[in-house]
Amino acid sequence: xxxxxxxxxxxxxxxxxxxxxxxxxxxxxxxxxxxxxxxxxxxxxxxxxxxxxxxxxxxxxxxxxxxxxxxxxxxxxxxxxxxxxxxxxxxxxxxxxxxxxxxxxxxxxxxxxxxxxxxxxxx
Amino acid sequence: xxxxxxxxxxxxxxxxxxxxxxxxxxxxxxxxxxxxxxxxxxxxxxxxxxxxxxxxxxxxxxxxxxxxxxxxxxxxxxxxxxxxxxxxxxxxxxxxxxxxxxxxxx
Numbered sequence: 001x002x003x004x005x006x007x008x009x010x011x012x013x014x015x016x017x018x019x020x021x022x023x024x025x026x027x028x029x030x031x032x033x034x035x036x037x038x039x040x041x042x043x044x045x046x047x048x049x050x051x052x053x054x055x056x057x058x059x060x061x062x063x064x065x066x067x068x069x070x071x072x073x074x075x076x077x078x079x080x081x082x083x084x085x086x087x088x089x090x091x092x093x094x095x096x097x098x099x100x101x102x103x104x105x106x107x108x109x110x111x112x113x114x115x116x117x118x119x120x121x122x123x
Numbered sequence: 124x125x126x127x128x129x130x131x132x133x134x135x136x137x138x139x140x141x142x143x144x145x146x147x148x149x150x151x152x153x154x155x156x157x158x159x160x161x162x163x164x165x166x167x168x169x170x171x172x173x174x175x176x177x178x179x180x181x182x183x184x185x186x187x188x189x190x191x192x193x194x195x196x197x198x199x200x201x202x203x204x205x206x207x208x209x210x211x212x213x214x215x216x217x218x219x220x221x222x223x224x225x226x227x228x229x
Contacts, residue, residue: 035218045158045166045209047218059216062124095165107172108213109156113165 002026002112004096009117016086016121022079022096022114030054030074033099035110036081038092038119048094049081053102064090086121093118125214127221134227135200143224145193145210153212155193157186160223161206169208170195202228 008020020036035050049070050059058070069082079096094117097110127147135141145155155173158166168177170186173193183198193212197204205228210221 037218037220044207044223045160045211045220047220050218061217100171104213104216104218106213107154108218109154109168109171109211110158110166111168111171111177113167115165 002098004098004112004114006094006096006114006117009094009119011120011122012086013123014087014121017082017084018086018119020081020083020094020096020117020119022081024077024079024096024098027098029072029077031102033101033103033108034072034079035097035099035104036070036079037095037097037110037113038090039095039116040089040092043092046092050099050104050108051079052104057103059104083119086119088121091119091121125212125217125219127210127212127219129208129210129221129224131222132225132227134229135197137202137228138199141197141200141204141226141228143195143197143208143210143226145195145221146191147193147212147219148191150191150193150212151189153188153214155186155188155210155212157184157193157195158209158211159204159206160209166209197226200226200228204228 096114157170173188
């Protein structure tokens with residue numbers, strides 16, 4: 001059974017940093033691209049970042065480029081999101097999502113999602 | 124940047140057919156997929172690669188994609204189908220979600 005378990009969310013002041021983790025199990029982690037997708041309270045889904053199965057290529061939404069860094073440790077089956085210079089508008093539930101393919105392509109689809117972790121940026 | 128547009132809300136009577144559209148420039152040249160999200164829950168994939176259903180998704184869920192519009196069709200809509208639905212596509216190394224459609228079954 002595929003499981004994705006996010007952790008690391010919490011309350012942080014504007015300008016602060018936070019690192020999210022996503023522990024994966026039930027599939028060959030290194031064979032699939034992974035992404036972070038967020039959802040602000042009462043809002044829709046927003047793609048944040050993606051990383052290929054090998055970790056060799058990363059992609060970011062313009063809204064987080066230069067502030068967030070996605071990474072993965074395939075030996076630990078864990079995905080990370082380092083978030084720096086946090087802003088109030090980064091407040092959201094952050095989901096870890098498994099791609100159905102090893103790299104983002106036109107057929108990129110998220111076939112499994114974690115339960116999400118809430119990040120609140122406020123003073 | 125690429126955009127996907129969905130109607131904010133769609134209403135349907137139980138047992139009837141619901142159609143939710145997703146519009147984007149030349150969307151038919153890309154693959155579209157659809158997610159269902161119920162309150163307080165994570166999204167669930169219901170359609171991928173325009174028209175394929177993951178295992179466990181009822182046959183009443185169907186998808187199509189042509190021209191500038193992808194459509195999610197739910198036949199024989201049930202009360203349990205009431206949820207938010209999001210379309211998604213990939214463009215220029217970014218993933219794009221539609222704004223979401225709230226499906227009300229009444």
